[in-house]
Amino acid sequence: MPNRVFSLCMLAAAGALSLSTPAFAEQWNLATPYGDASFHTQNTKAFAEDVAAATDGKLTINVHSGGSLISHAEIKPSVRRGTVQSGEVFLSILSNESPIYEVDTLPGLATSYQDAFDLWQASKPIITELFAKEGLMPLYAVPWPAQGIYTDFTLTDASQFQGLRVRAPNINTQRFVENLGGIPTQTEEADIPTAFSTGRVDAMITSVSTGNSMSAWDYVSNYNDAKLWLPKNIVFVNKRAFDRLDADTRQAVLDAAAKAEQRGWQMSKADAAKSAKALEAHGITISQPSAELQQQLKAAGQQLFEDWQARAGDQAKELVTRYRERQAQQSQ
Numbered sequence: 535m536p537n538r539v540f541s542l543c544m545l546a547a548a549g550a551l552s553l554s555t556p557a558f559a560e561q562w563n564l565a566t567p568y569g570d571a572s573f574h575t576q577n578t579k580a581f582a583e584d585v586a587a588a589t590d591g592k593l594t595i596n597v598h599s600g601g602s603l604i605s606h607a608e609i610k611p612s613v614r615r616g617t618v619q620s621g622e623v624f625l626s627i628l629s630n631e632s633p634i635y636e637v638d639t640l641p642g643l644a645t646s647y648q649d650a651f652d653l654w655q656a657s658k659p660i661i662t663e664l665f666a667k668e669g670l671m672p673l674y675a676v677p678w679p680a681q682g683i684y685t686d687f688t689l690t691d692a693s694q695f696q697g698l699r700v701r702a703p704n705i706n707t708q709r710f711v712e713n714l715g716g717i718p719t720q721t722e723e724a725d726i727p728t729a730f731s732t733g734r735v736d737a738m739i740t741s742v743s744t745g746n747s748m749s750a751w752d753y754v755s756n757y758n759d760a761k762l763w764l765p766k767n768i769v770f771v772n773k774r775a776f777d778r779l780d781a782d783t784r785q786a787v788l789d790a791a792a793k794a795e796q797r798g799w800q801m802s803k804a805d806a807a808k809s810a811k812a813l814e815a816h817g818i819t820i821s822q823p824s825a826e827l828q829q830q831l832k833a834a835g836q837q838l839f840e841d842w843q844a845r846a847g848d849q850a851k852e853l854v855t856r857y858r859e860r861q862a863q864q865s866q
Contacts, residue, residue: 641835676798679806692830701738746809
């Protein structure tokens with residue numbers, strides 16, 4: 535039996551026991567698709583360390599990074615089944631389950647860290663409710679830096695997207711690329727270098743952080759800092775596993791999660807600045823979209839927003855209203 539399959543079988547057995555036997559509930563496994571170099575993984579490991587310290591080792595969380603245990607698409611189902619107790623995913627990969635999960639990838643809706651935080655606070659109650667229906671509970675969410683456009687030419691007009699094969703990691707990015715006339719290509723972060731070297735993609739929409747970690751300078755020369763959206767990762771837990779903990783341990787997990795969320799947002803900002811400098815140091819030209827290109831990107835994004843509102847219905851109206859109210863409060 536392959537080692538990976540054997541490991542999953544053993545974890546499934548341990549996971550099942552952890553939901554019924556308190557002794558096993560003190561050992562959790564947390565699966566994340568992101569590598570150890572990612573600030574998200576560093577933050578998740580710090581969260582695990584905080585939990586261990588706060589509980590004097592009563593609860594330990596083993597972080598399995600880089601998709602080493604479970605593939606990205608299988609993390610949420612595995613946590614739901616109890617195969618592992620906790621997981622981290624890119625929130626918008628869940629968009630096939632509900633349009634609400636797409637909200638942080640709508641171009642132009644939230645383009646700054648403050649807007650992204652307000653959007654998270656506005657959407658958190660609905661996302662918590664959706665997770666609860668599956669026996670899951672969000673612990674914290676952390677954004678990636680704002681998304682821009684990597685090309686091997688200077689991007690000045692939306693017409694340059696015509697026929698361009700663009701890496702698109704989620705459904706809204708795919709729709710956005712299509713609205714611009716490009717050809718979206720699904721590619722996981724770890725596969726980006728191969729996708730470029732084999733000609734599967736010509737360009738990509740992602741953050742300065744991903745560009746830096748994937749050595750984007752090896753295959754593109756320009757980064758347009760369009761600040762399209764700030765997508766988030768979400769860390770969550772099997773609710774039954776959480777409920778098996780005693781009250782003090784549960785509180786320790788929640789306190790560590792709150793700390794991880796606050797720390798993670800600061801890490802994201804710091805990583806954005808550091809990664810931008812690294813890109814420039816390796817010869818990538820960073821530019822801002824012209825007024826004309828900005829309007830073209832905004833028009834393509836507006837199409838997505840209107841479609842999303844129609845699909846998400848009353849929940850979308852509730853979420854956007856709550857978000858706009860928070861924005862208004864911030865501006866006062």
